[in-house]
Amino acid sequence: MRKTYIFIFAGGIFLALAFLFFIVGKSTEGQGAHLYRNSDANISKINLTVFYTVPKDKMPYDFETVMASLEPALEEASAFHSLQFVDKSWIQYSIYPTVLKLERDSFFYDTEDTSRGNPNALASITEEIKDNNLIVEKKGEFTVLGIIYEGLGAAGALSEDSKLGSFILSRDFITREEYVLSRSALLYHEFGHTLGIPDLYDLDTGEAFTSDIMGGGRQEPLEANYIEISTLKEMGVL
Amino acid sequence: MMLVVGVLPILAAGGFALYSVTNSHIKSVNDIEKNLLNQKAEEVDSFIKGNLESINLYVALGDLDAEFSPAAQKTYLTNIMAVSPAIEDIYFFHPYTGEITARVARDFEPSTQALAESRAELPDFRFLRNSFDESVKDTDVFYVGPVNITPRGPEIEVAATVKNFTSSIISFVGARISLSELQNIVEASVLGETGYVYLTDSAGRVIAASSEKTTGATGVDVVGLVHKIDSPQMTLVAEWPVSEAYAVLANLRAQVVGFSFLALLAVVILSIFLANKIVRPIRALEEGTKFVAKGKFDEPVSVKTGDELEELAAAFNKMTEGLKELEKLKDEFVFIAAHELKTPVAAIKGYLSLVRDGLAGKVDDEAKQFIDKVIAANTRLVKLVEDLLEVARAEAGRIKIDVAPTDVVPVVRETLSELKPLSDEKNITLVYQPAGGIPRVLADAARVREVLVNLIGNSIKYTLGGGTVTISHEVRAGELVTNIKDTGIGISKEAQAKLFEKFYRVQTPQTAKITGTGLGLFIVKQIIEKMGGKIWFESQEGKGSTFSFSLKIV
Numbered sequence: 001m002r003k004t005y006i007f008i009f010a011g012g013i014f015l016a017l018a019f020l021f022f023i024v025g026k027s028t029e030g031q032g033a034h035l036y037r038n039s040d041a042n043i044s045k046i047n048l049t050v051f052y053t054v055p056k057d058k059m060p061y062d063f064e065t066v067m068a069s070l071e072p073a074l075e076e077a078s079a080f081h082s083l084q085f086v087d088k089s090w091i092q093y094s095i096y097p098t099v100l101k102l103e104r105d106s107f108f109y110d111t112e113d114t115s116r117g118n119p120n121a122l123a124s125i126t127e128e129i130k131d132n133n134l135i136v137e138k139k140g141e142f143t144v145l146g147i148i149y150e151g152l153g154a155a156g157a158l159s160e161d162s163k164l165g166s167f168i169l170s171r172d173f174i175t176r177e178e179y180v181l182s183r184s185a186l187l188y189h190e191f192g193h194t195l196g197i198p199d200l201y202d203l204d205t206g207e208a209f210t211s212d213i214m215g216g217g218r219q220e221p222l223e224a225n226y227i228e229i230s231t232l233k234e235m236g237v238l
Numbered sequence: 239m240m241l242v243v244g245v246l247p248i249l250a251a252g253g254f255a256l257y258s259v260t261n262s263h264i265k266s267v268n269d270i271e272k273n274l275l276n277q278k279a280e281e282v283d284s285f286i287k288g289n290l291e292s293i294n295l296y297v298a299l300g301d302l303d304a305e306f307s308p309a310a311q312k313t314y315l316t317n318i319m320a321v322s323p324a325i326e327d328i329y330f331f332h333p334y335t336g337e338i339t340a341r342v343a344r345d346f347e348p349s350t351q352a353l354a355e356s357r358a359e360l361p362d363f364r365f366l367r368n369s370f371d372e373s374v375k376d377t378d379v380f381y382v383g384p385v386n387i388t389p390r391g392p393e394i395e396v397a398a399t400v401k402n403f404t405s406s407i408i409s410f411v412g413a414r415i416s417l418s419e420l421q422n423i424v425e426a427s428v429l430g431e432t433g434y435v436y437l438t439d440s441a442g443r444v445i446a447a448s449s450e451k452t453t454g455a456t457g458v459d460v461v462g463l464v465h466k467i468d469s470p471q472m473t474l475v476a477e478w479p480v481s482e483a484y485a486v487l488a489n490l491r492a493q494v495v496g497f498s499f500l501a502l503l504a505v506v507i508l509s510i511f512l513a514n515k516i517v518r519p520i521r522a523l524e525e526g527t528k529f530v531a532k533g534k535f536d537e538p539v540s541v542k543t544g545d546e547l548e549e550l551a552a553a554f555n556k557m558t559e560g561l562k563e564l565e566k567l568k569d570e571f572v573f574i575a576a577h578e579l580k581t582p583v584a585a586i587k588g589y590l591s592l593v594r595d596g597l598a599g600k601v602d603d604e605a606k607q608f609i610d611k612v613i614a615a616n617t618r619l620v621k622l623v624e625d626l627l628e629v630a631r632a633e634a635g636r637i638k639i640d641v642a643p644t645d646v647v648p649v650v651r652e653t654l655s656e657l658k659p660l661s662d663e664k665n666i667t668l669v670y671q672p673a674g675g676i677p678r679v680l681a682d683a684a685r686v687r688e689v690l691v692n693l694i695g696n697s698i699k700y701t702l703g704g705g706t707v708t709i710s711h712e713v714r715a716g717e718l719v720t721n722i723k724d725t726g727i728g729i730s731k732e733a734q735a736k737l738f739e740k741f742y743r744v745q746t747p748q749t750a751k752i753t754g755t756g757l758g759l760f761i762v763k764q765i766i767e768k769m770g771g772k773i774w775f776e777s778q779e780g781k782g783s784t785f786s787f788s789l790k791i792v
């Protein structure tokens with residue numbers, strides 16, 4: 001009788017261990033990437049919605065033309081992301097189907113100084129889009145808002161609660177001939193900021209600390225770009 | 239014993255073979271992987287070195303500040319790129335300012351903005367600038383960065399000093415080198431059917447692989463080996479699924495086991511064969527001695543082993559021949575002696591009867607008694623002489639038997655009436671109630687009578703203090719069997735074995751007073767066998783005996 005109990009006991013322990021092994025083993029194995037230096041915020045799946053926004057006082061650029069450049073750039077950026085994150089994170093992107101007319105004039109969004117990428121416009125437009133319930137936050141997914149702005153600016157940031165990322169990129173970088181080679185890289189550079197990755201060049205002198213996408217590489221073709229190993233290590237990829 | 243001696247070394251050898259085969263195979267699997275990785279590492283190394291060589295520039299200029307114009311620089315770079323297919327991007331940067339002074343990219347025209355970017359300020363390049371500050375002469379300084387994974391493939395960024403002919407550094411050259419060629423190098427790895435090789439960067443990212451499978455994470459057990467490469471930091475890994483790597487081993491193991499088993503079987507069979515070879519001649523000799531013990535000297539032992547045993551058998555046969563010769567001489571002596579005794583003994587018998595009957599003068603009663611004793615003794619002597627003669631004849635094959643269809647019943651009756659006085663004297667009942675239609679047999683009536691007298695006489699002799707002797711017949715497989723059954727003292731087991739031998743007499747206190755020559759049963763056996771019959775008996779000590787003999791029915 002006693003022996004039976006011992007057997008059941010031992011069997012129970014064995015099963016528990018096996019269970020633990022599978023569960024724990026699985027969970028560590030399947031662990032995705034996370035925000036830069038924030039292992040609590042999982043970015044296995046990133047839900048990116050891109051808007052072409054135009055201040056009230058500006059004329060929109062031909063939407064089709066913007067799309068013709070934006071779509072391949074997004075596709076390229078998305079593929080680049082998968083490659084760099086070794087499939088531990090992937091982007092599901094969509095483009096808002098029409099021009100998004102902003103509620104105010106460009107003066108309100110631009111303010112005077114756009115030298116640091118126009119974070120003022122970024123914050124205001126993000127707020128406006130959120131307020132209009134134009135983005136759907138899905139559970140288990142990290143939401144990023146992409147703003148192609150009819151005006152000056154290139155910036156990316158993470159909300160204070162680290163729940164929402166958003167970036168702004170002047171429509172010029174998308175459509176102008178001189179940025180054909182680097183537009184995808186610029187787009188991804190700003191997107192990188194939404195994941196918390198800092199700039200790796202001197203904002204005052206332009207001197208690069210690295211050749212990667214967050215440094216000197218932001219002005220090179222995405223095809224030739226990469227993300228620094230040290231950055232990927234901070235995001236649970238390597 | 240022989241088996242153990244033969245089998246142990248084979249088991250030991252098999253075990254050792256297994257052990258050494260296993261060991262050496264594991265070692266050779268390792269060696270194969272090691273050699274492969276060494277070779278691959280060498281190829282990878284020479285690829286990297288070759289590309290570094292191509293940017294190790296000596297520019298045909300005399301001194302530091304000579305006009306090395308951007309246009310001339312660009313031509314230089316274009317030429318280098320033309321001969322170095324792995325170079326994706328190459329540029330000169332200024333030793334003082336770090337500013338890019340000329341740049342050529344393989345797939346695109348670098349933007350003016352990108353050109354303005356001072357790449358030389360990257361921390362990885364700073365040491366190159368430090369080497370410039372220390373004015374490194376006659377030394378080639380190279381910088382090799384880590385592996386970068388770009389959409390167009392894995393790359394490394396390298397840099398080197400540019401010197402003039404006085405070995406003064408006049409510029410720096412930087413380049414991005416595609417590592418796509420490494421895929422070709424790694425792909426050309428052969429490690430059995432299922433083995434594979436792959437190359438990872440310092441962060442463990444796969445740069446090149448010979449197979450879709452790249453790590454043991456597939457859950458398959460592999461024999462793996464790792465080889466580190468220094469510049470850039472990379473790791474070559476060889477993985478060989480155990481199922482194949484050690485398959486050869488499994489085969490070899492099966493072969494060794496199989497061979498050992500066969501050897502074992504051979505030893506067992508061989509030892510049995512050898513044992514037979516030695517034992518059989520000895521058995522033959524043993525059988526030979528049994529024949530000799532029975533007095534049969536004409537059964538030579540046949541041993542053809544070609545060794546000492548054959549010689550021994552030959553000596554044995556020679557001895558048997560000698561014995562046979564002696565036996566013959568003895569038989570002749572006995573025959574002659576008996577023959578020569580027969581006449582005087584018969585004469586004594588005749589004349590004693592005459593004396594006893596008073597034909598030679600009056601004989602008083604006392605003398606008569608003495609003469610009777612002499613007559614009785616002489617009668618025994620006559621019997622002995624007759625028996626001896628009979629034996630001698632039998633052994634010389636000279637017993638005269640005239641076989642003819644014979645009715646046994648009257649012969650038995652005659653014998654019984656002849657022996658009746660003897661049985662009456664010992665209070666023994668003779669029973670003989672033959673059924674009608676007893677078949678006739680092929681026999682010599684006189685000899686059959688002799689046999690019956692002997693056998694029935696023995697039954698009477700060895701039945702003490704009254705009893706019954708029963709004679710019966712039975713027909714069995716074309717033969718008539720005659721049984722003489724008594725209620726006598728029986729025959730002991732030891733005595734049974736020797737009963738039909740010459741001069742053998744059962745020696746017990748009970749039989750001490752019974753007279754006989756010990757030749758009767760021997761003669762009886764010879765007679766029966768001469769008539770084509772057989773004789774045998776069954777006996778139990780203290781309960782009686784049954785003697786039986788068979789004769790062929792006509």
Ligand SMILES: [Zn+2]
Nearest residue numbers: 189190193199
């Ligand atoms: Zn930035």
